[in-house]
Amino acid sequence: MKNSWIIAKRDLGSFFNSPIFYVVTTVFLMVYSYIFINILSFFSLQSMQSGQFQQMGMALNINEMVIEPSFQNMAVILLLIIPVVTMRSFAEEKKSKTFRLLLSSPVHLKEIVFGKFMACMIVVFLMIFLSSYSIGFLFMIGEPDLGPVLTGYLGVLLMAGCYVSVGIFASSLTENQIVAAVITFGFSLFMWVIGWGAQTADSGTGQVLQYLSVIEHMDRFLKGMIETSDLAYYISFIIFGLFLCHRTLDSNRWR
Amino acid sequence: MIEVKDLTRYYGTRCAINNISFQIEKGEVVGFLGPNGAGKSTTMNIISCILPASSGSARINGFDTFDQSLEIRKIIGYLPETPPLYSDMVVKDYLKFAAGVRGIDGKNIPASVDRVIQKCSLKDVGHRIIGRLSKGYQQRVGLAQAMVHDPEILILDEPTIGLDPIQIIEIRKLIQELAEEHTIILSSHILPEITQICKRVIIINEGEIAAIDSLGGLTASLRKSERLSLKIRLPQDSVIEKLQGLEQVISAVKGEENEYLVECALRSNLQDKIAKLALENNWGIVELKPVSMTLEDIFLKLTLEEKEPAA
Numbered sequence: 181m182k183n184s185w186i187i188a189k190r191d192l193g194s195f196f197n198s199p200i201f202y203v204v205t206t207v208f209l210m211v212y213s214y215i216f217i218n219i220l221s222f223f224s225l226q227s228m229q230s231g232q233f234q235q236m237g238m239a240l241n242i243n244e245m246v247i248e249p250s251f252q253n254m255a256v257i258l259l260l261i262i263p264v265v266t267m268r269s270f271a272e273e274k275k276s277k278t279f280r281l282l283l284s285s286p287v288h289l290k291e292i293v294f295g296k297f298m299a300c301m302i303v304v305f306l307m308i309f310l311s312s313y314s315i316g317f318l319f320m321i322g323e324p325d326l327g328p329v330l331t332g333y334l335g336v337l338l339m340a341g342c343y344v345s346v347g348i349f350a351s352s353l354t355e356n357q358i359v360a361a362v363i364t365f366g367f368s369l370f371m372w373v374i375g376w377g378a379q380t381a382d383s384g385t386g387q388v389l390q391y392l393s394v395i396e397h398m399d400r401f402l403k404g405m406i407e408t409s410d411l412a413y414y415i416s417f418i419i420f421g422l423f424l425c426h427r428t429l430d431s432n433r434w435r
Numbered sequence: 436m437i438e439v440k441d442l443t444r445y446y447g448t449r450c451a452i453n454n455i456s457f458q459i460e461k462g463e464v465v466g467f468l469g470p471n472g473a474g475k476s477t478t479m480n481i482i483s484c485i486l487p488a489s490s491g492s493a494r495i496n497g498f499d500t501f502d503q504s505l506e507i508r509k510i511i512g513y514l515p516e517t518p519p520l521y522s523d524m525v526v527k528d529y530l531k532f533a534a535g536v537r538g539i540d541g542k543n544i545p546a547s548v549d550r551v552i553q554k555c556s557l558k559d560v561g562h563r564i565i566g567r568l569s570k571g572y573q574q575r576v577g578l579a580q581a582m583v584h585d586p587e588i589l590i591l592d593e594p595t596i597g598l599d600p601i602q603i604i605e606i607r608k609l610i611q612e613l614a615e616e617h618t619i620i621l622s623s624h625i626l627p628e629i630t631q632i633c634k635r636v637i638i639i640n641e642g643e644i645a646a647i648d649s650l651g652g653l654t655a656s657l658r659k660s661e662r663l664s665l666k667i668r669l670p671q672d673s674v675i676e677k678l679q680g681l682e683q684v685i686s687a688v689k690g691e692e693n694e695y696l697v698e699c700a701l702r703s704n705l706q707d708k709i710a711k712l713a714l715e716n717n718w719g720i721v722e723l724k725p726v727s728m729t730l731e732d733i734f735l736k737l738t739l740e741e742k743e744p745a746a
Contacts, residue, residue, distance in 0.1 A: 186535040194523055281519035281580065283485045285536040286508040433486055435446070 183287045187295030188302065191269070195303055200264070205307050208261050215253045216314045219246055242324045248402045250314065251332045255398060258304070258340050259372065263364035265303050266347025267357040269296040270429070275355045283433075293348065293426050297418075300344045301337075308336060328404035335401025338414035342394055343368045345421030352428045368394070436461050437482065437588070437618070441491035444477050451477040452642040454491070459635075461587075464614045466633030467622035474642040475622040476516055479592050482620070483513040495588065509538055512586035516593050518577025522566030526557060526576055529565055530583055537584040551579040555609065571602035578609065588618045595628060607632060662726040663697045664690070665709060668719030677716065681708055696726070 195201040223245050230240055273279040282292050312333075318324050343364070350363035375393030378386035390396055394417075397410040437459040444451045452474035459465050467475045480486040482493050484504035493500040495507045521529055530548045539547050552561055555575045560568055565576060574594065581589060594610065595603045610632055613619060623629055629636055636653060638645040646653060667674070670693050678687035678695060683703040690696050699705050706723060713720040 183536060186532065190521070190524075190532045193528065194521065197523055276520075276522065277515065277517040278519040278521055280485055280513070280515045281533065282536060284483045284508060284511065284513040285533075286505050286538045287536055288505070 181291075183291040184295035184298060187282070187287070187292055188298040191296060191299035192302060194268075195299070200268075201303060204261055204264055204303075205310065208257055208307050209311055211257050212250075212254055212311050213314065215257075216250050219249050219253075220318075242318060242322050243328050246318060247315065247324060247329060247332065251336055251402055252398070254308070254311065254336055255339055255395065258336070258343060259368050260365070261307075262300075262304060262340060262343040263347055263350075263361040263368070266300050266344055266364060267351055267361040269300065269348050269351040269360075270425075271351045271355055271357045271360045275357075289429055290426055293352075293422050293429070296348055296351075297344060297422060300348065301341060304340045304344060305337065308333065308340070325404070328402065331401045331404050331406055334406070335398045335410075338401075338411070338418075339394055339398055342371070342414060342417045342421070345418040345425075346371075349421045349425040349428065352425045352432075436496060437620075438494045439478070439482070439491075440493070442478065442481060442488050442493055443490045444474075444481060444486065445489045450642055452639075455639070455642075455644055456491075457637055457644065457647055459618065459620065461618055463635060464619045464621070464633050466629035466636045467620065467639060468624070468626070468629050468636055469622075469639035469645075470624060473639045475639055476592055478639070479513070479590050479620065479622060480515075483511055483590050484508055485513075509584075510587040511590055512537075512581035512584065512588070513590045514577050514581040514592060514594060516596065518573055519580070520565045520573055520576060522564070524565055525562055526565055526568070527552070527561045529576065530579055533580040534583045539584055547583050547585070550585075551583045554582070554612075555579040556605075571598050571605070574598060574602070574606060575609075578606070582613070582617075586617070588620070589613060591619065591621045593622055593624070595623070595625065603628075661699055661701055661703070663699065663705065663709065664722070664724055664726050665695045665697060665713070665720070666722035667693050667695070667713060668721055669717065671716065671718065673716075674718065677712060678709070681705065681712070693721075 223240075223242070226245075227240055270279070273282070315324075315329055346367050347360070347364040350367070351357075351360040353363065354360050371392070371394045373393075375390045375396050378390040381389060391413070397413050400407050400410055439458070440456050442455040443453055455474070455478060467478065469475050477486065481488050481500060482495070484500050484507055487501055496510065498504075498506045500507055521532075524532070527548060530551060531544055534544045534547050535541075552558055555578055557572070557575060557579060560572055560576075565573065568576065574597075578591070578594065581591070591610070595606050598606065607628060610619065610621065614632065619632075621629070621633060630650060633650075635647070635649050637647045665678075674695060675687050675689060678684060678697055683700045683705060685698045685700065687695055687697045697705070697709065710720060710723060712718075713723075
């Protein structure tokens with residue numbers, strides 16, 4: 181754990197010393213904020229109209245109509261952005277031959293993998309944290325329910341964890357950062373849309389496909405529910421990605 | 436102590452090293468010599484636990500490089516051919532990081548970093564970004580990284596490659612200083628370097644060991660004949676003929692200007708006779724000395740001889 185932290189700290193340093201972190205975070209915040217403002221103004225438009233129709237006022241819920249779609253959109257933006265965060269992890273180490281320093285140090289390979297994962301997760305966490313001004317703003321002007329907000333953040337973080345774990349695995353496959361990013365993006369997107377197959381597949385296969393989908397497990401988190409099966413899905417996804425990364429790096433030494 | 440036994444390593448189907456065995460005692464300074472692609476780096480990578488061997492074993496202080504690699508990695512410092520430098524880091528931060536991953540306690544890190552900065556004369560560049568340093572300084576940072584945890588064994592893969600002559604001398608001096616306290620394995624294809632620093636040489640060619648011996652031993656065992664060089668003031672046409680006329684002389688050829696190279700049987704001690712000949716014929720003797728075989732000659736001889744049967 182201590183070794184992982186040393187490695188994570190170095191990676192974070194290189195994130196903050198290079199423009200990558202700032203560019204990625206700025207783009208993320210700009211796109212997210214634009215979407216958030218649109219969702220919010222649509223909501224306020226509906227609130228104003230609700231005066232004219234009695235029954236419509238009942239359906240207006242800031243959690244369901246603003247926070248939930250914001251989280252869903254955030255998940256899409258993260259899908260696009262996280263490959264850029266993770267692509268350097270191992271690809272750059274291998275390209276600039278610095279990986280040998282880690283390999284010849286008294287550090288377990290799994291500690292290295294976990295350190296890289298931790299660094300990327302901290303970057304993603306910072307990005308999400310900076311975007312939370314929007315939810316804070318909602319608390320200032322209205323009275324949203326706090327519970328679903330917190331579980332929503334947990335869900336987004338867990339899903340981001342899945343992307344990061346795929347990203348780190350992809351980065352261990354190649355020396356080329358662009359290849360790593362494309363693989364990460366492609367695979368994450370595939371895990372997102374895999375549930376769409378459920379509509380045409382027979383019910384058994386359909387259920388499996390549905391369960392495999394990354395986004396499927398988000399819904400309950402956004403509604404304020406923490407279900408063991410969802411937690412199990414995300415955590416096993418993350419661990420499986422890191423495991424594959426570990427195996428790849430280990431087998432590279434034999435070739 | 437390093438014990439390497441029947442070490443073999445394949446990359447796919449290509450055999451990089453084949454059945455290499457040698458031993459290195461504590462405190463020794465050993466040079467790995469061989470042309471590019473001979474298997475020097477592969478051997479070093481296996482000893483420093485970066486690559487596993489296809490077969491055979493390497494043990495350091497009794498620990499196996501495959502099963503107990505963590506123990507070994509604590510006591511070795513490795514400088515690969517390309518120094519593992521994060522070019523966006525500041526020298527001091529980089530060394531702190533290296534000290535951290537090499538297992539030094541947090542509170543001892545500043546002292547260790549200061550020690551190597553002192554030793555590798557990096558004081559002036561401590562706060563500069565590694566990517567902007569000259570190649571010589573980068574190489575020194577690489578060396579500092581390898582010794583920041585004060586390892587018992589230093590493995591240096593071509594530490595002077597790509598440096599200018601002054602930098603080479605500086606690095607060489609540094610290695611010589613280090614040799615007093617550490618066991619050092621050094622690889623190079625630059626011959627004078629090995630002759631200056633190492634007491635023992637392992638010559639590797641095409642993945643196999645061509646020779647292991649001390650420098651003196653190598654020179655002696657490979658010499659099948661002795662060579663004398665004779666310099667004279669007043670050359671005559673008949674000099675070569677007369678030299679060849681002497682007993683035990685194998686050949687005599689004319690070298691540069693008025694120098695003649697006489698190859699003769701081992702321990703024939705022909706100096707007296709050649710001197711006498713020179714006096715009798717009024718050649719005006721200037722110099723008469725034995726020519727010792729350089730490591731370069733040995734190296735070429737070994738690596739070329741190996742090839743001949745195959746051809």
